[in-house]
Amino acid sequence: MELALITPAAIFMTALFVRNLNPLEAEPAQRLVMWYAGRMWTLWVLLLALPFTVLVVGCATLRHAWKCDLESARQSLAVIRTHSATLVVLATTLAAAGILAIVVLHMLAN
Numbered sequence: 001m002e003l004a005l006i007t008p009a010a011i012f013m014t015a016l017f018v019r020n021l022n023p024l025e026a027e028p029a030q031r032l033v034m035w036y037a038g039r040m041w042t043l044w045v046l047l048l049a050l051p052f053t054v055l056v057v058g059c060a061t062l063r064h065a066w067k068c069d070l071e072s073a074r075q076s077l078a079v080i081r082t083h084s085a086t087l088v089v090l091a092t093t094l095a096a097a098g099i100l101a102i103v104v105l106h107m108l109a110n
Helices: 002-021 027-038 040-068 076-082 084-109
Strands: none
Touching (some): 002 027, 002 040, 002 084
């Protein structure tokens, strides 16, 4: 679920990155960026609210998972095998935090 919530913001960030790599061949990325820029709700919903939701839910899930299973957290290979879903939550939570940081810093700069 977290992956679905963070996908729109991740696509936007990817389009920004692609657009800066090669501006001459980045027409689809430029169109996507302009679509987001042309609609004010996309900033608030897709770039702030959804990643913030992922961050909060992910932190709560990770806190609960690690609180309940502290002993197995010491064995890293066992953790990877038995807690792959928790690692996905960790990855999406970190991605949400990064996206929120970029968006908020951009908003403060303007």
